[in-house]
Amino acid sequence: MDSCYLCGKAFNGVDVIKHDEHIIQQAIGGSLTGNDILCASCGGKLGNDIDVPFTQMFSGIATRLNIKKDRNSNKYKSVKGILLSKVDQYNIKMNQIDVLCKEFEVTPLKPFHKYTDDKRKVIIYGNKKVTNQYRKKVEVEISEKFSSHELPEIIICNDIEGLVSYPLSLDNKVLKQGLAKIAVGFASKYGIPRTEFPLALDISKEEPIFLDKPLVVPFYPLGIIDRHIEAERNKLCHYPTHTAIIFTTITNPKCLACYIDLFSTFQFYVVLNNNYTGEDIYKYFTQRILRKDDYKFELNRKYYKERNIHLDSLGITEHRIDGLFENQTNTPENNKSREEIECEIIQEEYIKQKYRIDLEDDVSGYVSYVMRDKMLSDNIEKLDMESVMNFKRNFDLFYSVQGDDEIFDISSYRRYFSYNNVLIDFLYSSMQSSKELYRSGELRNYCHLKVKMLEDFIQREGIKIKFNL
Ligand SMILES: [Zn+2]
Structure with a gap:
């Protein structure tokens, strides 16, 4: 682009300077960038107003996934959570205590101690820094309470084993604006002009801004293949990933929209234009998520x-x-x-x-897995003819014939599916059904399932890191 998508000013290298923009925010591990879509002044302003609060919402996940927040800072941050397990590894009763998780070690906010039922052991809970000091207090207590030949054994616990929940509070406006910014940035990277995003940007003002309520629609796997992919997404190809797909709908009126999938968990459509007259487009980006232990480069x-x-x-x-x-x-x-x-x-x-990974390779892997596992197994005998045909039609959307070859075609992924032999835009269908899905609780259940999948992954990764597996 030759101008900034927000203020519209042409880059001149003097007072309108190109900004190195992270389209998917760096603080959540994003590596999608654009260096000719925003000017330095607008880039800085959007960074503070939109990116900071947006990435803050995901900081619990980003921290536990060990995402590199800043190249120069090697400090580990801690994340607040609530211990859900009723007993710990010493069979001590725990009651929804507030905990901190740092480098996958779970400790209470403040140190405390508890005796086992038989009073033969006393467990001190806390992080390594505080438990040494706290131990002295416990030693005094047991010397007063117990006779010298009945002293309980002191055990220090710097890591409570149990299920911890890390609350995620998604603020509506912050979430929608953060997603809209990713969508507009990605569309701009493909040269789509700023006048084409009326549902996300207000450029009529002297100081153009992102709308308070951009049109964001939650994704729900309505198509049969997507349902199977999402149910086992953590077992397929790379996981977790960030993905963005900018596309136009296939039915009229033509919409320009962006599918955004963060951590393979938070999945939305951002509608940029509901009456788009430009060329059809389907462009995608997908990546693994950055880690702290990245390659360090030196000029030698x-x-x-x-x-x-x-x-x-x-x-x-x-x-x-x-x-x-x-x-x-x-x-x-x-x-x-x-x-x-x-x-x-x-x-x-x-x-x-x-x-960088190739979304086409991954999706091709998902689709053939679903086909092998669901269609070619015994499961197929349980399906009626219409369901089998529906499956086949959806499967065929991913393949096209060129000459003698059948080649994989990604262009329907998250864009349209087949139902009753009619091609349906995912976006329109999601918009129509979102109220009902919300009312029935299905959407909420789906979101919980996705978050749980990610939480399980983080727990398993944490165990690997802790025990050097
Ligand atoms: Zn600008």
């Missing part, structure tokens, strides 16, 4: 020998390095050297390549 002698090859293979131009170097807005003493900037860009591009 070996690098300089092969510098041009490195830069070429990562698609980095001298122009881009110069641009970032010259357009630094820090005070002069805080400005980075050209080498530091070069190093940062290489690292960023390297990470992008490392985490």
Whole structure:
């Protein structure tokens, strides 16, 4: 693009400078970027107003997934939760206590101690920092309460084993604006002009803004194949991932919309334009989620020998390095050297390549899994003829014949499906059924199932990290 999608001003390199924008926010591990969609001033403003509160909502998940928040900070953050299990590993009764989880170790907010029923052991709960001090208090207590030959054994517990729930409070306005910003950024990356997003952006004002209530529709797997994919999504291909698909609907009036799927869990459509007259589009992006232990890049002698090859293979131009170097807005003493900037860009591009996955490969994997598992197994005998035909028609949407070959075709994924032999737009169908799905509780159950799947994954990952598996 040659201008900023928010203010509409053309980039001139003087007072309207290109901003390195993370279309999917970096704080949730996003690696989708665009460097010619926002100006520095609008990019900074949207970062504060929309990205900060939006990513805050997911910080409990991002922290426990060990997502790199900031390249320069290696500090681990802790996440608040509530212990749900009624007893712990020492068979001590626990009652919905507030806990902190840090590096997958669960401790109470404040240290406390409890005796086992037979009074032969006393367990001190707390993090490593506080339990040593707290132990002295317990030693005094037991010396007063017990005679010297009955002293209970002191056990320090720095990690309570049990089921913890990490509350997720999704604020409607913050959530919708954050999603709308991803959708508009992604559409802009494909050159769609800012006048085409009337349901997300108000550009009539002197200072254009994102609408307070952009049109966001929750995704629910209405199609038969999607239902099977989502039920076992954590077992298929890469998990969890972030995905964005910008597309037009297939029936009229033509909508321009973006499907957004964060952590393979939070799934929505953002409608940008409900009367779109531009070209049909179906473009997608998907990535694994970034981790803290990423590759650290250094400019050493070996690098300089092969510098041009490195830069070429990562698609980095001298122009881009110069641009970032010259357009630094820090005070002069805080400005980075050209080498530091070069190093940062290489690292960023390297990470992008490392985490980039091909959605088409993944979806092809899901679809053939569903076909093998559901259609070619005994299950098929339980289905009536109409259901089998419906399955077959939906399956066929993913394949097209070219010459003698049958090739995989992703372009219906999350866009349309077949029902009663009619092609139906996912978006329209979701809009029509969302009230009913909400009323019946099905939508809520589905969202709970998705969050539970992610929670289980995080727990298992945590166990692997804790025990170096
Ligand atoms: Zn701007």
